[in-house]
Amino acid sequence: MTQNNGLGENITFRTEGLTKNYSSGETVIHALRGVTVSIPKGDLVVLLGPSGSGKSTFLNIIGGLDSPTSGEVYFNKDKLSDYSEQQLTAFRRHNVGFVFQAYNLVPSLTAYENVELVTDIAANPIQPEEALAAVHLGDRARHFPSQLSGGEQQRVAIARAIAKRPEVLLCDEPTGALDSETGIVVLKALQDVNKKFGTTTIIITHNAAIADMADRVIYFGDGQVVDVKVNENPCPPEEISW
Ligand SMILES: Nc1ncnc2c1ncn2[C@@H]1O[C@H](COP(=O)(O)OP(=O)(O)OP(=O)(O)O)[C@@H](O)[C@H]1O
Numbered sequence: 001m002t003q004n005n006g007l008g009e010n011i012t013f014r015t016e017g018l019t020k021n022y023s024s025g026e027t028v029i030h031a032l033r034g035v036t037v038s039i040p041k042g043d044l045v046v047l048l049g050p051s052g053s054g055k056s057t058f059l060n061i062i063g064g065l066d067s068p069t070s071g072e073v074y075f076n077k078d079k080l081s082d083y084s085e086q087q088l089t090a091f092r093r094h095n096v097g098f099v100f101q102a103y104n105l106v107p108s109l110t111a112y113e114n115v116e117l118v119t120d121i122a123a124n125p126i127q128p129e130e131a132l133a134a135v136h137l138g139d140r141a142r143h144f145p146s147q148l149s150g151g152e153q154q155r156v157a158i159a160r161a162i163a164k165r166p167e168v169l170l171c172d173e174p175t176g177a178l179d180s181e182t183g184i185v186v187l188k189a190l191q192d193v194n195k196k197f198g199t200t201t202i203i204i205t206h207n208a209a210i211a212d213m214a215d216r217v218i219y220f221g222d223g224q225v226v227d228v229k230v231n232e233n234p235c236p237p238e239e240i241s242w
């Protein structure tokens with residue numbers, strides 16, 4: 001199964017000519033039309049692009065939630081696009097943390113217990129105290145989701161996502177439901193986690209200003225990557241003008 005991706009050790013994901021078609025009845029939707037792109041290890045990457053341009057489709061495929069119609073996906077040296085369902089499940093379980101717009105916390109469990117759900121089953125977890133401290137919620141561990149603000153709940157979701165020490169953290173509009181001030185605190189948590197644990201982090205957003213905090217910005221348009229920009233000096237989220 002292991003194949004060389006033709007690149008150095010420093011690339012986490014590489015896709016080659018990735019396409020994804022969805023068919024509904026007679027019509028075929030070309031969600032991805034040949035995406036070739038690399039994501040360096042440890043980078044904080046922002047994906048930008050209009051609604052329907054294929055960002056979520058791309059993220060779901062590299063995260064092993066969906067399969068491409070054609071083309072190749074490499075995770076490190078492994079060809080993810082050749083994985084069986086079983087291998088994809090194992091890949092997601094061990095290597096990927098997901099954060100979505102909806103926090104999906106268990107309401108009857110405290111912040112600590114929500115994170116513990118993951119640390120109980122992970123091979124080499126970050127303990128709940130440390131994961132919550134990394135998102136600056138060490139003092140709220142005993143609170144239930146209903147006692148936390150939206151931004152705090154999203155930070156619990158981030159703590160939960162990183163607690164299994166995944167190599168990659170994939171975030172689809174993590175600040176989509178938040179006001180700017182709260183969104184910045186959540187972005188700060190993501191940047192801190194990226195720096196502290198070296199987690200390769202990919203963030204989809206509709207807010208172009210968030211690109212300023214990224215190491216790399218990938219612009220999607222009509223199912224393709226239309227531009228990639230490398231930021232030599234990513235700014236701290238608190239300096240983003242929202
Ligand atoms: N399960 C599906 N079945 C049919 N079409 C789909 C499906 N998922 C996505 N699409 C279509 O594929 C295209 C790309 O969708 P995608 O969700 O990747 O875009 P996006 O860039 O994430 O958009 P947004 O910013 O609105 O979230 C769209 O035209 C969408 O309608």
Ligand SMILES: [Mg+2]
Pocket residue numbers: 055056057172
């Ligand atoms: Mg989307």
